[in-house]
Amino acid sequence: xxxxxxxxxxxxxxxxxxxxxxxxxxxxxxxxxxxxxxxxxxxxxxxxxxxxxxxxxxxxxxxxxxxxxxxxxxxxxxxxxxxxxxxxxxxxxxxxxxxxxxxxxxxxxxxxxxxxxxxxxxxxxxxxxxxxxxxxxxxxxxxxxxxxxxxxxxxxxxxxxxxxxxxxxxxxxxxxxxxxxxxxxxxxxxxxxxxxxxxxxxxxxxxxxxxxxxxxxxxxxxxxxxxxxxxxxxxxxxxxxxxxxxxxxxxxxxxxxxxxxxxxxxxxxxxxxxxxxxxxxxxxxxxxxxxxxxxxxxxxxxxxxxxxxxxxxxxxxxxxxxxxxxxxxxxxxxxxxxxxxxxxxxxxxxxxxxxx
Amino acid sequence: xxxxxxxxxxxxxxxxxxxxxxxxxxxxxxxxxxxxxxxxxxxxxxxxxxxxxxxxxxxxxxxxxxxxxxxxxxxxxxxxxxxxxxxxxxxxxxxxxxxxxxxxxxxxxxxxxxxxxxxxxxxxxxxxxxxxxxxxxxxxxxxxxxxxxxxxxxxxxxxxxxxxxxxxxxxxxxxxxxxxxxxxxxxxxxxxxxxxxxxxxxxxxxxxxxxxxxxxxxxxxxxxxxxxxxxxxxxxxxxxxxxxxxxxxxxxxxxxxxxxxxxxxxxxxxxxxxxxxxxxxxxxxxxxxxxxxxxxxxxxxxxxxxxxxxxxxxxxxxxxxxxxxxxxxxxxxxxxxxxxxxxxxxxxxxxxxxxx
Ligand SMILES: [Fe+2]
Ligand SMILES: [Fe+2]
Numbered sequence: 001x002x003x004x005x006x007x008x009x010x011x012x013x014x015x016x017x018x019x020x021x022x023x024x025x026x027x028x029x030x031x032x033x034x035x036x037x038x039x040x041x042x043x044x045x046x047x048x049x050x051x052x053x054x055x056x057x058x059x060x061x062x063x064x065x066x067x068x069x070x071x072x073x074x075x076x077x078x079x080x081x082x083x084x085x086x087x088x089x090x091x092x093x094x095x096x097x098x099x100x101x102x103x104x105x106x107x108x109x110x111x112x113x114x115x116x117x118x119x120x121x122x123x124x125x126x127x128x129x130x131x132x133x134x135x136x137x138x139x140x141x142x143x144x145x146x147x148x149x150x151x152x153x154x155x156x157x158x159x160x161x162x163x164x165x166x167x168x169x170x171x172x173x174x175x176x177x178x179x180x181x182x183x184x185x186x187x188x189x190x191x192x193x194x195x196x197x198x199x200x201x202x203x204x205x206x207x208x209x210x211x212x213x214x215x216x217x218x219x220x221x222x223x224x225x226x227x228x229x230x231x232x233x234x235x236x237x238x239x240x241x242x243x244x245x246x247x248x249x250x251x252x253x254x255x256x257x258x259x260x261x262x263x264x265x266x267x268x269x270x271x272x273x274x275x276x277x278x279x280x281x282x283x284x285x286x287x288x289x290x291x292x293x294x295x296x297x298x299x300x301x302x303x304x305x306x307x308x309x310x311x312x313x314x315x316x317x318x319x320x321x322x323x324x325x326x327x328x329x330x331x332x333x334x335x336x337x338x339x340x341x342x343x344x345x346x347x348x349x350x351x352x353x354x355x356x
Numbered sequence: 357x358x359x360x361x362x363x364x365x366x367x368x369x370x371x372x373x374x375x376x377x378x379x380x381x382x383x384x385x386x387x388x389x390x391x392x393x394x395x396x397x398x399x400x401x402x403x404x405x406x407x408x409x410x411x412x413x414x415x416x417x418x419x420x421x422x423x424x425x426x427x428x429x430x431x432x433x434x435x436x437x438x439x440x441x442x443x444x445x446x447x448x449x450x451x452x453x454x455x456x457x458x459x460x461x462x463x464x465x466x467x468x469x470x471x472x473x474x475x476x477x478x479x480x481x482x483x484x485x486x487x488x489x490x491x492x493x494x495x496x497x498x499x500x501x502x503x504x505x506x507x508x509x510x511x512x513x514x515x516x517x518x519x520x521x522x523x524x525x526x527x528x529x530x531x532x533x534x535x536x537x538x539x540x541x542x543x544x545x546x547x548x549x550x551x552x553x554x555x556x557x558x559x560x561x562x563x564x565x566x567x568x569x570x571x572x573x574x575x576x577x578x579x580x581x582x583x584x585x586x587x588x589x590x591x592x593x594x595x596x597x598x599x600x601x602x603x604x605x606x607x608x609x610x611x612x613x614x615x616x617x618x619x620x621x622x623x624x625x626x627x628x629x630x631x632x633x634x635x636x637x638x639x640x641x642x643x644x645x646x647x648x649x650x651x652x653x654x655x656x657x658x659x660x661x662x663x664x665x666x667x668x669x670x671x672x673x674x675x676x677x678x679x680x681x682x683x684x685x686x687x688x689x690x691x692x693x694x695x696x697x698x699x700x701x702x703x704x705x706x707x708x709x710x711x712x
Contacts, residue, residue, distance in 0.1 A: 009708070009709060009710075010668055010669065010672050010673075011650070011653075011672070012668075013650070013654055013657070013664070013667060013668055014650045014654065015654060015664065017487070017547070017548050017650070017651045017654070017655075018480070018483050018484075018487075020547070020548045021483065021486070021487075021544075021545055021546070021547050021548070022490075022545040022546035022547065023545050024543075024544065024545045025543055025544075025545070026539075026540045026541075026543065026544060026545045027541065027542070027543055028537065028540045028541045029541075030466075030471045030472070030541075033466060033467070034464070034465075034466030034467035034469075034471070035465070035466050035469070035471045035537050035541065036466045037466075037533065040536060040537050040540045040541075042540065045540055045545070045546070056549065057494065057497050057498065057501070057555065057559075058494065058549035058550075059490060059493050059494060059497070059536065059546055059549075061545065061546045062490050062546040062547060062548065062549045063546075063547065063548045063549060064549050065548060065549045065550075065551050067551050068549055068551050069551075069556060071555060071556045071559050071560070073559075092464070092466050095462075095464040095465075095466065095530075096464055096466075096467070098459070098462045100399065100456070100459045100460060101400070101459075102395075102398060102399030102400050102401045102402070102456050102459070102460075103398070103399035103460070105399075105400070107394075107395040107399070107400045108395065116383075119383055119384070122386070123382055123383075126424060126427050129424040129427070130422045130423065130424050130427070131422065133422065133512070133515070133518065134422065136507075136508075136518070136522060137436075137507070137508040137518075138508065140504040140505075140507045140508040140522075140525070141504070141505075141508040143500065143501075143504040143525075144500075144501050144502075144504040144505035144508075145501075145505075148497050148532075151497075151532065154500070154529075155529050155532075155533065158500065158504075158525055158526050158528075158529040159526060159529070161504070161507075161522045161525060161526070162522045162523060162525075162526040164522070165455075165518070165519040165522035165523070166459070168515065168519065169402050169455075169515075169519060172402075172405060172424060172515075173393075173400050173402075173405060175391075176391045176392075176393045176405050176407070176410060177392065177393055177394075177400060178392060179389075179390055179391065179392045180386070180389060180390075180391065181386045181387070181388045181389045181390065181391045181410075181426070182386065182387070182388075182410070182424055182426045182427040182428075183382065183385055183386050183427065183428065184382050184385050184427065184428040184430070185421070185422070185423040185424060185427045185428060185429055185430045186430060187421055187430035187432075187433030189421070189422050189436070190421055190433040190434040190435070190436060191420075191434040191435050191436045191437060192434050197436050197437075292378075292379050292381065292382065293381075293382035296378050296379065296380060296382065297382070299378070306380070309375075309378050310375050313373075313375050313376070314373065314375075317373065355373050355374070
């Protein structure tokens with residue numbers, strides 16, 4: 001119950017703001033999946049400008065005030081720089097499929113493993129603890145400078161940061177849950193030119209992070225059954241693969257949007273793809289790549305022990321080829337398939353080199 | 357660790373493939389082997405991993421890469437450029453716990469809000485609610501931009517804080533979305549862009565994370581949480597009650613992190629007490645200035661008073677209660693942090709029942 005206030009201290013009401021509203025009479029309707037982001041893209045509220053002049057951070061569709069200060073400081077202000085069609089689907093799915101590494105992994109199914117297998121598992125987990133959050137740090141940085149006019153794409157990236165946070169911790173948990181420990185870091189993500197961290201353009205970053213980097217990891221997670229020794233590990237790979245599939249989809253859909261809406265940038269994007277492609281098998285960020293500590297640990301896991309390294313190696317070669325094939329499919333789907341026909345891509349050569 | 361050696365023997369069944377000699381030079385390398393953390397009542401939590409060296413959180417984390425804490429670091433990797441490298445600048449002992457709690461309490465505005473409970477409201481009430489949604493959405497926008505701008509700059513060794521902030525920015529994304537959805541579902545729309553000095557204050561707090569936290573937690577966070585409690589009590593349907601109760605929970609975690617961090621930091625650096633006090637004083641002065649703008653005040657009074665007719669007396673009285681409640685909670689938290697505070701030292705806007 002509120003304390004009564006003296007009449008004289010109560011301010012007079014202005015109420016003039018009540019007439020300064022955004023488009024009115026908006027009736028968004030919930031659908032089969034509740035009230036989604038797509039459901040509220042109604043009327044002017046669903047219109048996204050090609051170029052954003054919003055420098056104050058106001059919500060898209062609200063009525064601007066001429067006195068508002070330009071506190072936004074956004075660097076991503078062109079729609080083609082960051083946009084994906086269907087962001088709503090990716091975002092809403094991400095929220096529905098959030099999981100807990102504490103309680104959704106059946107940790108009690110982990111039993112002591114032979115020492116070589118546990119070491120391989122722990123080395124792989126150390127590597128993944130190290131690299132997973134590049135995909136948290138870097139999208140976070142871009143989110144902070146993206147105009148809220150493109151908030152749908154931003155929501156997907158925010159969900160990704162959360163996903164990666166969980167990936168970072170689920171592998172740390174795995175490394176410390178079964179009598180092992182963390183092993184050696186790799187430095188696979190670092191501040192080098194053309195690296196994910198230093199990219200100064202969102203699409204460059206995305207082609208490297210979402211398409212080639214996470215694409216390669218997704219292939220491995222999807223084959224998690226082959227390297228899991230218990231239900232806990234199977235659950236980890238399955239749940240992470242689900243998340244990674246969304247992150248990769250974001251990259252593919254963004255590239256597709258870019259290729260259709262900013263054709264003048266196609267050549268430039270091809271250059272990023274050249275670079276990403278060249279690095280795919282050598283990049284330390286691909287655990288099936290040529291870095292000894294990760295590829296050897298994968299071989300032990302895939303083969304079933306240190307003494308079955310050869311069998312594991314054959315499987316890792318198959319994984320590399322699959323990574324390249326899936327990469328090709330994604331690039332075609334993104335609208336950059338020409339590169340595989342006009343001789344620009346060296347993918348076929350790389351297929352042959354996968355066993356090296 | 358085992359010392360078994362590998363055998364090289366191509367299998368007859370497979371096509372010939374040259375299999376490289378493995379090095380296994382990464383094996384038997386761990387700073388602490390034999391770690392076995394078991395899941396407890398709340399599953400396998402992040403905090404429970406902090407055993408032995410894995411729980412040693414050093415006062416400075418100078419490594420500029422993504423070496424997981426407790427792993428054998430890689431030397432000579434090119435720096436990524438982390439700038440928040442001191443524990444005193446970000447640590448909160450409860451961060452890991454808050455992280456797991458955030459995941460357990462996750463929600464989806466699309467499906468966890470009973471949208472069908474929203475029924476047509478008088479135009480004045482709908483306009484006021486939509487204005488409040490516009491304001492809270494914009495607060496959330498600022499939280500997103502501020503948190504993501506700092507998170508990626510924090511050293512990898514303090515992963516618990518980075519991970520908690522991933523939940524906090526996704527929480528802010530949900531606020532942004534949920535309030536926008538409420539504004540667009542019931543025949544209304546967004547309102548007038550807020551002209552908000554506190555938003556600017558938070559965005560421009562680039563000097564230190566601790567100082568930013570003081571603004572996020574003790575000024576904006578507490579103001580928003582208290583406002584949502586009043587809005588919850590004066591909600592017009594179950595959907596609004598669901599939204600506000602989720603927001604209250606989410607923001608409570610952000611405040612808890614903030615207070616825990618400030619307590620940690622202030623106890624170790626006297627200088628921090630004075631910069632934090634100054635930041636809070638600036639934040640409160642700006643909040644007081646924002647409150648002079650009639651828009652939010654009158655919108656709240658209309659909601660609390662059941663319409664324009666009840667806004668000036670009843671609504672404004674509840675608004676004063678809210679402001680006093682915020683003030684008293686703020687003072688309580690300040691005292692808990694050993695930071696000087698009393699009613700008289702607060703700007704007059706927080707003593708609304710006094711004759712000015
Ligand atoms: Fe990931
Ligand atoms: Fe990912």
